[in-house]
Amino acid sequence: MGRIVRTGSTPAKRRHQHRRSCAEVLRLLAKRNLAGDFDREARDMVAFLVWNLHGIYRTIDESAQTWDEKGYWRKAEGLRDRWLWARTAARELEEMIRSDRWEDVAPALVPLVPQFQDVTVRSITRNADWWCGAHRALLNQSRPASAPPTEADSSGFVS
Template sequence: MARIIHAGETPAKRRRAHTRASAEALRLLAERPSLAAGAFDPEAKDLVGYLVYQLRGIGETIEDAAQSWDDRNYWRKSEKLRADYRWAPQTADQLEALVVADDWDAVVPVLVSLIPRFADVTIAKMTRDADHWVGAHRALLRRAEKAAA
């Protein structure tokens, strides 16, 4: 019997896309000199909301990939994968709590702590434009309102 190759959408492919999107968002945020003072304009707030969604996406792909390793009884590999990326959903939750609380001064250190996580991503050219993150801040606030209700 021939080996089955899944050339379509895989968790690793989705994770790379989320990682690249996160790295691009961090780069755009780092290029804003006003953020050092904690001054977030509406676009910067949208970028932070977009980053929260991308970090959640990374976490979801990890669980999908780890589950497939568990199904093959590679439990060490699956646990290592979960441990290596445990930071992503935790940081997303932390950022979301800060955004909902409107504590923008505390967001900057969290963003700075993310930079080493994406240091290996090379960005020669930006592949996403503002259409990807416009409205992400508002969507994040709505999500929090629904969760609280």
């Protein structure tokens, strides 16, 4: 009998998709003049970025739980620590969006750029359909920024 290969959606695959989405959106936002002046599309893009940052950390947590179940708690905690920046950035950006502090968003995006330096973006494959309505959805979401995201939170906004 041959080896069974899982070709479905793995945490690593989903993490790569989220990282690709973040890299593309950051590149598109960098091309705009965002000196505190965010139009509707730019607000949607930042909210989409928040959804994807939450998605990145969710996949990390899934992978870490697998290591925990195998008894490799050090490895699991190391993984969570290495990727803590994604959860922290998502929470900070989400709080800025919810409190309408758009002048603080552009400076908060700058430290994210090096995190996606290894993602090669030769052409933009995501268009406005990906992030359209993300800002409104984020504001309508009832959970506070400090609560961990759930899988249902990303419906329609995952990459």
